Amino acid sequence: MIRIAHISDTHITQDPAFKSYAYDLIVNEVNRSDFDLVIHTGDVTNQGLKEEYEHASYLIRKIEKPLIVLPGNHDARNVGYELFEKYIGPLYGVYERDDLVIIWIDSTIPDLSDGRVGGYKFRWLKEKLEEYSHKKFKIVAAHHHLVPLPDTGRERNVLYNAGDVLDLLLRHEVNLYLCGHKHVPNVYSIEDLVVVNAGCTSCRKTRKGDVNSYNIIKLNGDGRIDVTIRRVTGDEEKKSYKSVKPKLFIPKGKHLLRIVQMSESNVSDRIYFRKRVLENAIRAINEKYKPDLVIHCGDIVDVGIERYYEAAAGYYEKIKAEKMIVPGHNDITYLGYDLFKEYFGEPEIKEFGDFVFIPLLTAQYETPIGVVGRMGQRLLKSLLEEHKEKFTAVVMHHNLIPIPRSRELGFLEDAGNVLKILTEERTELVMTGHGGNAFGVRIERTPIVNAGSVSWELQRDPFGNSFNLIDIYEDMIVAFEIQATWGSRKLLGIWKIKTEVPWKNNG
Template identity: 75%
Template sequence: MLIAHISDTHITNEVAFKAYAFDLIVNEINTRPFDLVIHTGDVTNNGLREEYEHASYLLKKIEKPLIVAPGNHDARNVGYELFERYIGPLFGVYEFKDGVIIWVDSTIPDLSDGRIGGYKFRWLKEKLEEYSNKKIKIAVAHHHLVPLPDTGRERNVLYNAGDVLDLLLSHDVTLYMCGHKHVPNVYRVEDLVVANAGCTSCRKTRKGDVNSYNIVKISEKGVKVVIRRVTGEEKGKEHVPIRPKIFVPRGRRIFRIVHLSESNVSDRKYFRKNVIENVVKAINEKYKPDLVIHCGDVVEKGIERFFDMAIDYYESIKSEKLVIPGHNDYTYLGPELFREYFGEPEIIELNDFVFIPLISAQYETPIGVVGRIGQKMLANLLEEYSEKFRVVVLHHNLVPIPRAKEIGYLEDAGNVLKIITDANTELVLTGHGGNSHAVKVESTPLVNAGSVSWELHRNPFGNSFNIVDIYEDMIAVFEIQATWGSRKLLGIWKIKGEVPW
């Protein structure tokens, strides 16, 4: 199946709309053997009636079957009602021989942010279950699921992106198609291909880019996405499904990490003192890791009394430790106290492994940022240590996690994620959001730790920490329930290519 993926036409009578780019791309689509065209929203610029009338006329130039999902600009000025009148349904299902396309409205009236929540989430889940027998399942919405590079401040994803991503992965969805940020990009998240289209005919491109659309080919081999710009430049990625998906570690275990976060040590009732004591005992007597990594929010507030309490717990851990500050640690006098009690996080080299700390916490805010200097430093370090097994450690999660509002993102998550995946980084450990989660983006596993001892968490498994076991040929991550010691598998991934050992 061959699909033309267009987005963000922003049709209007204003200068924002580039009519010649629209006509050029439509003419290309009409002369190529596409089976279908999918438009992932922002058909209009302001959701006004005259824009919808103009858009309805222009879209008729496309001589192929057309599916259109609404975008946030289409929902302005109660434009979602006009969308149904002039363009088509806000939700829908399109069946073809071996597959199904399910599109859903992700917009929130008069906001740039998106959400597939409540009844919309239930509807999407029901449709994925109804068509679970289909080999190819394609989900379509306007807002992106994974942070994008070169978008400035990374904020306008789905509020519940983690839940939606988890839903798509658990239902073996082949492809998620979206637009919104005017940046073409393709990521593989486990076996799910996430394809963002750039803007087809809007003047607002990023970093001097030009208008573009995606060419998506779906076959028995997998999914190939080609980004085609109006200049004729093409850049493609092909993704073949992982088989088999269940692995058995071979050879000896090379390294073990205990990965925890959000201990939030304090004298408040939400801090579970007995749980952290139990975890420290288990680390010393049962798991005996090569390294313990705490990914932030060591204390509940950045005051001396809480740091005094926290240091007693962590000094009693016998293994070597790397402690990263979280946003709670950087409240009040926290920045100074953290350095006084735990020191400035430094790179740790242990045999063939290197652990690169990345400070994302900012003073008095849960929002994180690495910054342009930090990004350059990270890129240089990943290149410098390219012969080693590189583990990047930071507080804020780089991909959305289930049951958590998107508020925890890094402002520059898109650029940081791109640097990490472009370098084929072996592992990333994070710890924000109060829920454990693990997913592989491109060739890099990203593992988030839940809260180890704070009652206000989002994890149905309860307080927990992770065990990361690295073998000669794979990485296995288990979540350990902090009270009872029961475990469940979070993720297991093969290590491809040459490894240091």
């Protein structure tokens, strides 16, 4: 077993914002315990100033364990990244021990709070993951968070290329991603990747009245990963994860429901709208796939004008299956807010026996950034609780997780809180449709499937225009991406359904 102390965001400075007693308390506790090493995931200093680095260099030496320290956005201020290497250590590197490798990388952008692992750094990370692919435990550490976090206010400062980084880590079967940045302790599993955010060790700026904390991580010989969030008050939160094996499953239960998921048709008279591709997709849906329900996750038109809506209604009325269409940000531009209701109606909850589909409205006027809002979050939570005896699926436009090949700018500004509600309520399926690229992962026990663009040329998917085919069995959910022109398939994910769910016993 390997024990790691994960600290972050010490924000060492001479002013009262730095809580020296909290720092000393945690460091003394770490020194007295049997930790094998300590990882500090950035914001060692508060402003990246020389006097702060000098003070930090002294305080950091109080830690009597092997130590890895990486830079945060505050450390990179005022050209502080050069001082970091002088007073603290290298900006990136590799630590190797027995069956463990830790790869840490500088995700900062000078003088910005945002992060990025791009260009040469991304290539370097990929090369190192390939070099150490034989290791049983692979840990990647950076300062910036990878997925939206709860209780952080407006979601921002995630890695610009978070989707690409997440995809890279999943492909190389990384066990742990460690980060800090937002002063919120949090733990999620994304497939078999455990994403661990540290709270702040010694900064006065905590969230929602929280206190300073650090994480205790245990890597067990059987592959299990135990994470404990330990606060200076002595309170603890514990989670344990073990990878799922085998990775591929064969459905053994009865087939229950088939869904076709679409997005970003962007019907218009512009050259980017591929009319024949949409017509081909609709024909295949009707004649070959024959779903029980077709879900369109927004941007059904390019802009909200009447002739586009009239054309879109003509296309989608040809679909024979039941439909649910939620608006995207393009749909409610100009007169679109009223036209959407006129042509497609207000999205309403749909029930199919033991299945409940809940539309979540996220689009806002004249901006690609979406929001659910505090009232919307309360409504979502109450609806999920109301239907907890059934299979609950949530349908929305904006993506909750970063999408590969897109620049992540926090498109759903309260994504962290929404994601927390969905995972805590153990929502069985979430469908989104923003970003122009199909992608599917499970966070905790909730599969999240994003649809690419079905008929818009300006999309980001090398597979081309596509829609998703989601089959629900008694024991699992299977999602494929279907190429809209040729019908080729690509697996997005297979996820087991938890064994004890009330809706499975209703029959």
